[in-house]
Amino acid sequence: LGQRMYYEPQLDSTQSLAHKLALEGAEHGTVVIADEQLKGRGRLHRKWDSQKGKGIWMSIILRPPLEPQRAPQLTLASAVAIIDMLASQVNVKGQIKWPNDIFIQNKKVAGILTEMQAEQDLIQYVIIGIGLNVNQTAEEIPEDLQEIATSLQIETEQTWVREGLIQNLLKEIESVYEEYVQNGFGSIKKRWELAAYKMGDWIKVKAMRKEWDAKLIGIQNDGALIVEDTDKARKVLYSAEIDWNKG
Numbered sequence: 001l002g003q004r005m006y007y008e009p010q011l012d013s014t015q016s017l018a019h020k021l022a023l024e025g026a027e028h029g030t031v032v033i034a035d036e037q038l039k040g041r042g043r044l045h046r047k048w049d050s051q052k053g054k055g056i057w058m059s060i061i062l063r064p065p066l067e068p069q070r071a072p073q074l075t076l077a078s079a080v081a082i083i084d085m086l087a088s089q090v091n092v093k094g095q096i097k098w099p100n101d102i103f104i105q106n107k108k109v110a111g112i113l114t115e116m117q118a119e120q121d122l123i124q125y126v127i128i129g130i131g132l133n134v135n136q137t138a139e140e141i142p143e144d145l146q147e148i149a150t151s152l153q154i155e156t157e158q159t160w161v162r163e164g165l166i167q168n169l170l171k172e173i174e175s176v177y178e179e180y181v182q183n184g185f186g187s188i189k190k191r192w193e194l195a196a197y198k199m200g201d202w203i204k205v206k207a208m209r210k211e212w213d214a215k216l217i218g219i220q221n222d223g224a225l226i227v228e229d230t231d232k233a234r235k236v237l238y239s240a241e242i243d244w245n246k247g
């Protein structure tokens with residue numbers, strides 16, 4: 001990954017440039033990075049605060065030989081790579097909040113936005129967008145996010161050179177991606193579960209038109225979340241809204 005890198009001081013969104021490049025035929029592993037994003041975006045049409053020089057705002061173009069329904073597993077695999085980078089480079093223990101958030105101590109430090117273009121039953125390309133808060137001080141976190149967001153600088157009380165982190169992150173993503181394409185998600189599942197936020201804890205699930213208490217048990221080979229309800233019946237969640245604080 002990163003044989004071909006686009007580094008821009010300012011973009012609306014690295015996702016948008018990555019889509020454009022992918023449609024023009026950019027090769028697998030092409031990486032787009034911006035110092036600042038004016039219209040950084042998150043999941044569910046949320047905006048992603050992307051202040052100049054404060055974080056890693058990066059999109060990676062992948063061309064996996066997979067069926068479209070497997071794209072979400074790439075989000076899970078990328079999360080494992082971020083956890084490994086945080087452990088080896090920053091010496092912090094991150095946790096994965098299913099499906100796409102990275103937490104440190106109950107606050108979000110990074111998010112993953114996976115977007116895909118498919119034709120018939122094959123993925124044309126996937127764009128893995130990663131936003132990692134690096135050098136924001138507590139005051140620089142927007143007011144409405146104070147309670148829920150953090151940065152590496154806040155957690156470790158030191159500033160970080162983004163280039164080194166980016167290099168290692170790309171290396172980790174490449175290795176976990178290759179493992180995944182060769183052996184499937186089952187082969188990285190253990191690492192995912194070990195890093196999972198609230199594993200074994202009670203959460204509240206909104207799915208199947210109901211709201212219910214559930215205990216987080218694990219993840220399936222296909223990337224679905226496994227929970228257990230109060231009657232100890234196992235349920236499998238492909239998408240659900242979760243209240244992580246209650247249960």
Ligand code: BTN
Pocket residue numbers: 012013014015016037039040041042043044046048050056057058059100101110111112113129130131132
């Ligand atoms: C989320 O938590 O909702 C996902 C956030 C993803 C943010 C990254 S920053 C780089 C890339 N470009 C964007 O506009 N979004 C992603």
